[in-house]
Amino acid sequence: MIGKSFQESQKKIPYLLLSPAFVISIIVLIIPMVLGIVIATKSVTQTTILDWFNAEFVGFRNFSRVLNPTEPIGRAFYSSILTTFRYGIISKALHFALGLIGALVVNRKFKGRIFFQTLFLIPLAIPSFISAIAWRFMFLRDWGLVNYLLVDVFKIISERPFWLVGENALAAVITAQVWKGWAFHYLMIFASLKGVPAELYEAVEIDGGGRFLKFWHVTYQHIKPILKVLLVVNGLRILNEFDTVFVMIGQRPPASVNVISVQVYNQAFVNWNFGLASSMGAIWLVLLVVMATVLAKLTNIYRTDTK
Amino acid sequence: MKKLSKFFWEKLLPTFIIVILSVYVILPLLNMIVASVKPLNEIQISKGGLWPSRFDFGTYVRMWSTVPLSKYILNSTIIVTISTAISIVVSVFAGYALDRFRFRGRKFFGHFLVSAQTMPNFLILLPLYLIYVFIRATFRIPMVGTYQGIIITYLAFTLPFSIWMMKGFFETIPRELEEAAFIDGCGYLTSIRKIILPLTVPGVTAVSIYAFLLGWQEVLFASALTDQSTRTISVGLRNYASTTSTYWNEMMAASVTVTIPIVAIFIFLQRYFISGLTAGGVKG
Numbered sequence: 001m002i003g004k005s006f007q008e009s010q011k012k013i014p015y016l017l018l019s020p021a022f023v024i025s026i027i028v029l030i031i032p033m034v035l036g037i038v039i040a041t042k043s044v045t046q047t048t049i050l051d052w053f054n055a056e057f058v059g060f061r062n063f064s065r066v067l068n069p070t071e072p073i074g075r076a077f078y079s080s081i082l083t084t085f086r087y088g089i090i091s092k093a094l095h096f097a098l099g100l101i102g103a104l105v106v107n108r109k110f111k112g113r114i115f116f117q118t119l120f121l122i123p124l125a126i127p128s129f130i131s132a133i134a135w136r137f138m139f140l141r142d143w144g145l146v147n148y149l150l151v152d153v154f155k156i157i158s159e160r161p162f163w164l165v166g167e168n169a170l171a172a173v174i175t176a177q178v179w180k181g182w183a184f185h186y187l188m189i190f191a192s193l194k195g196v197p198a199e200l201y202e203a204v205e206i207d208g209g210g211r212f213l214k215f216w217h218v219t220y221q222h223i224k225p226i227l228k229v230l231l232v233v234n235g236l237r238i239l240n241e242f243d244t245v246f247v248m249i250g251q252r253p254p255a256s257v258n259v260i261s262v263q264v265y266n267q268a269f270v271n272w273n274f275g276l277a278s279s280m281g282a283i284w285l286v287l288l289v290v291m292a293t294v295l296a297k298l299t300n301i302y303r304t305d306t307k
Numbered sequence: 308m309k310k311l312s313k314f315f316w317e318k319l320l321p322t323f324i325i326v327i328l329s330v331y332v333i334l335p336l337l338n339m340i341v342a343s344v345k346p347l348n349e350i351q352i353s354k355g356g357l358w359p360s361r362f363d364f365g366t367y368v369r370m371w372s373t374v375p376l377s378k379y380i381l382n383s384t385i386i387v388t389i390s391t392a393i394s395i396v397v398s399v400f401a402g403y404a405l406d407r408f409r410f411r412g413r414k415f416f417g418h419f420l421v422s423a424q425t426m427p428n429f430l431i432l433l434p435l436y437l438i439y440v441f442i443r444a445t446f447r448i449p450m451v452g453t454y455q456g457i458i459i460t461y462l463a464f465t466l467p468f469s470i471w472m473m474k475g476f477f478e479t480i481p482r483e484l485e486e487a488a489f490i491d492g493c494g495y496l497t498s499i500r501k502i503i504l505p506l507t508v509p510g511v512t513a514v515s516i517y518a519f520l521l522g523w524q525e526v527l528f529a530s531a532l533t534d535q536s537t538r539t540i541s542v543g544l545r546n547y548a549s550t551t552s553t554y555w556n557e558m559m560a561a562s563v564t565v566t567i568p569i570v571a572i573f574i575f576l577q578r579y580f581i582s583g584l585t586a587g588g589v590k591g
Contacts, residue, residue, distance in 0.1 A: 014408035021401035021470055028463035029423050032434035039434060050444055052437050102328050105321040116325055122332055125573035127524035129541040130562050133548045134335040137342065137555055145338045148355030179331065188585065211316060240427035243526045250549040261429045268433050269531055281430040292425065
């Protein structure tokens with residue numbers, strides 16, 4: 001009798017403990033996800049937003065407009081997706097390159113290495129909006145340090161370019177984004193490099209292998225798991241990044257940096273067309289899921305990770 | 308020849324790379340700090356040159372009235388503290404349940420938490436905004452532009468990873484501890500409070516710092532869901548930075564002021580800071 005009621009009460013405890021988390025998840029995650037699909041099939045615009053629940057049901061019309069390359073909205077959508085990939089791939093490549101090179105050069109015995117090992121972590125401590133503002137200031141045409149160095153000191157360019165508009169904005173935004181992002185990759189790769197056993201390098205040396213064989217057969221093999229995690233889990237994050245463009249360039253960015261997050265945001269909060277914005281979001285979400293699946297399959301990440 | 312190649316690969320090239328990366332890291336910060344004590348006309352006539360001919364420390368006084376900086380900081384502190392506190396309390400219970408019990412729906416909830424972390428915030432924002440509009444229209448409770456509105460929203464991104472991280476921390480605490488307490492007559496809540504919670508202090512610290520920092524630098528939700536009276540520091544400074552007649556020296560002084568406490572946290576609590584980053588940033 002006592003045993004049974006004890007077991008009964010034991011069964012309820014996890015649900016009791018989870019109930020606050022569950023309620024909050026329903027409110028802030030599940031309802032919004034479901035509602036996102038509903039809104040995508042409605043005509044929620046400036047005039048209907050206050051009573052959006054009763055707004056006209058338009059079926060797939062929002063979707064077909066967004067996917068139609070002959071309409072301005074469709075063109076904007078496709079251009080945003082291309083921009084997002086360009087931005088994401090270049091940023092990610094630089095994250096990996098700088099993170100790996102940075103980790104390798106400070107993972108050697110030399111005087112003052114602790115200083116540089118710590119210095120490279122500093123960007124992680126700077127809030128992203130501060131780094132975006134600082135880089136906006138760096139890239140101002142007339143008052144920025146970048147143009148001062150390029151034009152006045154090193155005389156690489158003769159005319160001061162505008163960095164925050166047009167095609168140049170991409171370079172400026174990536175410079176700011178990578179400034180913070182590479183440090184994180186450096187941290188993860190550096191931590192993983194510390195576990196490489198020195199004997200393995202000696203073994204390669206005995207076999208007559210040089211620098212590149214050492215890197216390829218020992219270092220790279222050792223850090224491969226962490227590189228995979230950074231690519232799959234963290235890699236998709238850059239595609240949803242919003243802050244750098246929004247803070248550095250502003251509300252109406254040029255096409256070169258009009259990434260999907262900013263595009264959807266503007267469609268909703270500037271043009272007040274939540275129906276179109278939500279259908280863009282839904283399509284993007286499908287793309288994300290597909291990419292996540294493909295990346296996970298390609299890298300075999302869930303099989304090599306024995307967690 | 309061999310010696311030369313060794314010198315190149317082991318001395319010259321690494322040194323060169325270290326210098327380049329250090330300049331990349333330091334330059335914007337140095338520029339920010341120096342510009343924060345430049346007179347405004349020096350910023351304009353120096354054409355971006357770094358060193359001013361005289362310093363003006365008055366920027367650190369005037370910035371408080373140029374931008375409603377103290378209000379922004381207060382708003383951010385209120386919003387982020389409350390949302391962090393809620394997600395810590397909720398995630399301690401949930402993380403404990405997920406690690407210690409085997410029950411129906413456990414795996415499902417775990418998967419849900421992982422996928423929720425990859426859900427882009429900008430896709431959650433739109434429906435949440437409309438829900439807030441609906442609540443305002445139906446129940447006459449204001450949500451957009453209020454503390455409660457933005458605090459609830461922040462839980463959408465702090466909660467999933469907080470639970471996930473807490474679960475991970477509980478995994479490191481041996482189960483026998485509370486079984487012993489349970490045999491001695493402690494209830495579950497007492498055993499959590501008296502035995503387990505003291506052991507999770509490092510975990511709770513790491514999760515709190517990470518949740519706090521994420522909230523502190525959040526831009527997307529705050530830009531759509533706050534108004535003049537609830538504006539957070541991130542959106543407040545962003546809005547000021549994108550005006551054309553920005554006092555860049557005061558802007559940079561404000562940036563330095565906002566950054567210093569965070570760098571201080573970073574230096575003093577580096578261990579927690581980094582464990583939060585690695586757990587939340589990668590598994591997230």
